[in-house]
Amino acid sequence: MASIFSRIVAGEIPCYKVAEDANNFAFLDINPVAKGHVLVIPKHEVDYLFDLSDEEYASLTLFAKRVAAALKKAIPCVKVGEAVLGLEVPHAHIHLIPINKESDMNFFKEKLQLPAEEMMQIAESIAANFQ
Numbered sequence: 001m002a003s004i005f006s007r008i009v010a011g012e013i014p015c016y017k018v019a020e021d022a023n024n025f026a027f028l029d030i031n032p033v034a035k036g037h038v039l040v041i042p043k044h045e046v047d048y049l050f051d052l053s054d055e056e057y058a059s060l061t062l063f064a065k066r067v068a069a070a071l072k073k074a075i076p077c078v079k080v081g082e083a084v085l086g087l088e089v090p091h092a093h094i095h096l097i098p099i100n101k102e103s104d105m106n107f108f109k110e111k112l113q114l115p116a117e118e119m120m121q122i123a124e125s126i127a128a129n130f131q
Contacts, residue, residue: 036075
């Protein structure tokens with residue numbers, strides 16, 4: 001059975017896409033810890049990040065770097081934090097989160113509930129800055 005992320009890549013489940021290339025996909029987390037919280041995934045479904053081939057891992061990391069640059073331009077922040085947790089969905093993924101202090105990366109705090117219009121605006125702003 002395909003993961004929810006594979007179903008998003010296939011277009012079976014809607015998302016707020018911010019970037020895509022031949023091998024990778026980035027979209028807003030629907031339960032963000034901060035405005036602009038992005039998930040970056042390989043299109044090829046692999047459960048564990050370190051089970052990706054060296055080429056896939058390098059591709060995903062470099063793609064995430066480009067998404068982070070676009071995210072920093074779209075959402076004012078000191079830095080873009082990166083986290084790899086990977087237990088909630090069996091599909092390798094990287095969290096990119098705009099941060100101004102380390103506590104902004106707290107995954108245990110209450111998640112934001114943003115209106116669809118705001119999510120769309122954030123996604124479009126990041127996408128417009130993606131190169």
